[in-house]
Amino acid sequence: MHGLGNDFVVLDARTMPMPRMTPAIARALADRRTGIGCDQLVLLEPSEAHDFRVRFFNSDGSEAGACGNGSRAVAVLHGAPATVETASGPITLEPLAGGARVDMGVPRFDWDAIPLAYPMDTFTMPVGWENLTEPMAVNVGNPHVIFFVADAEAAELDRLGPLIEHDPLFPERVNVNVASLAGEDHLRLRVWERGAGLTRACGTGACATAVAAIRRGLVSSPVRVTLPGGDLLIAWEPRGAPSGSILMSGPAVESFRGTFDWDDYA
Template identity: 75%
Template sequence: MHGLGNDFIVLDARTAPLPPLTPAVVRALADRRTGIGCDQLVLLEPDDTHAFRMRIFNRDGSEVGACGNAARAVALLHGAPVTIATGGGPITLTPEAGGAAVDMGTPRFDWAAIPLAYPLDTFAMPVGWDGLAAPMAINVGNPHVVFFVDDAAAVPLATLGPMIEHDPLFPERVNVNVASLAGKDHLRLFVWERGAGLTRACGTGACSSAVAAIRKGLAASPVRVSLPGGDLVITWQEGGSILMHGPAAESFRGQFRWQDYAAPTGAHT
C-alpha cells in the first residue's frame, strides 16, 4: 500500500500470529532489489484495549511510534471508522473516498517529550546546521524538527538530513522537515525520515510542519501541505488534536515464504 508514494508492506496478524519480526527480517523484506521493497513495514496485531495495534518499522529495521501515511493506508484496509493503538498513542481512523481522515492526537512541545538531550526552547531552538537554523521541535508520536526557508527545494536535504538525524542532541534520532510558504495557508515540504531517508511523503512530517506554521503565525488552519508525492490537508487548533486528510491506495497483494527472509544472507545481513 502507499500514501502519496510513501510505500508500505502491510502484514496482517490480527487473527493469526506471525513468526518473530526481527530487524534483519524487516531489512530483508524492505530491500527493493532482493526483497519486496518499502519505506516502512506495517504490522497489525491484536490489542487488549483497542480494536488492534499498528506497529511501524523503518526499512533499516528500527521501530517507530507513528506514521501518518501508513495510518491512512490501514484505514483503507480496515474499511470502517476505528480507534487503534500505536507506539505513539491511540489514533482514530475514518475512511473517506480515496483515502482517510486520521486524528493523530495532540502534539507535544516539551524538550523532554521530543526528546532532546538537554533543555532547549523548542519553539525556536538555538541551534543550526550549515545554513539550517532555529527549528521548531515537535513530537506527534515521533520526533520532528521543522525548518522554514525561502525555497525548500533548494536545500540539500540528502546531505543535511542524515547529519541532523544523528546529531547527539536527539537521543532517539529525529525526522527533518524543510518547509517554505507556497501561498496562503499552503506549504511546500521535503522530509528526511528517521531510518528511511528521503521519501515522497511523510504524514507526521506534514502534521508537524503545519502545526509549526500555525504556531509561528505563518498560516492558519486548515493548511495544505504539498510533498513530492502529493497534497495533505492538516487541521489543528492550539491545545487540540491534529486532523489529517489525504489519499491512500493498495498497490498489490502477494505471498512470500517467511523462511526466505528469516535467515537473510548477503545484502540482507
C-alpha cells in the same frame, strides 16, 4: 499500499498468527533489491484495549512510534472507523473516498518529550547546521525538527538530513523537515525521514510542519501541505476539540497483494 508514493508492506496478523517480527526481518522485507521493497513495514496485530494494534518499522529495521501515511493505508485496508493502539498511544482512523482521515493526537513541545539531549526552547531552537538554522521541534508520535526557508527545493536535504538525524542533540534521532510558504495557508515540504531517508511523503512530517507553521503565525488551520508525492490537508487548533488533536486527511491506495516464505527472510 502507498500514500502519496510513501509505500508500505502491510502484514495483517490480526486473525492469522505470524512469526515474531524482528529488525532483521523488517529490514530484509523492506530491501528493494532482495526483498519486497518499501519505505516502511506496517504490522497489524490483535489488541486487548482497542480495535487492533498497529506497529511501524522503518526500512532500516528500527521501530517507529507513528506513521501518518501508513495509518491512512491501514484505515483504507480496514474499511471502517476504528481506534487503534500504537507505540505512541491510541489514534482514530476513518476511511474516506480515495483515502482516509486520521486523528493523530495532541502534539508535544517540551524538550524532554521530543526528546532533546538537554533543555532548550523548542519554539525557536538556538542551533543550526550550515544554512538550516533555528528550527522548531515537535513530537507528533515521533520526533521532528522543522526548518522554514525561502525555497524548500533548494535545501541540500540529502546531505544535511542524515547529519541532523544523527546529531547527539537528538538521542532517539529525528525526522528533518524543510518547508517554505507556497501561498495562503499552503506549505511546500520535503522530509528526510528517520530510518528511511528522503521520502516522497511523510504524514507525521506534514502534521509537525503544519503545527509549527500555525504556532509561528505563518498560516492558519486547515493547512494544505504539498510534498513531492502530493497534498495532505492538516487541521489543528491549539485549544480546539478534541483537546488540540491534529487531523490529517489524504489519499491512500492498495498497490497489490502477494505472498512470501518467511524462511527466506528469517
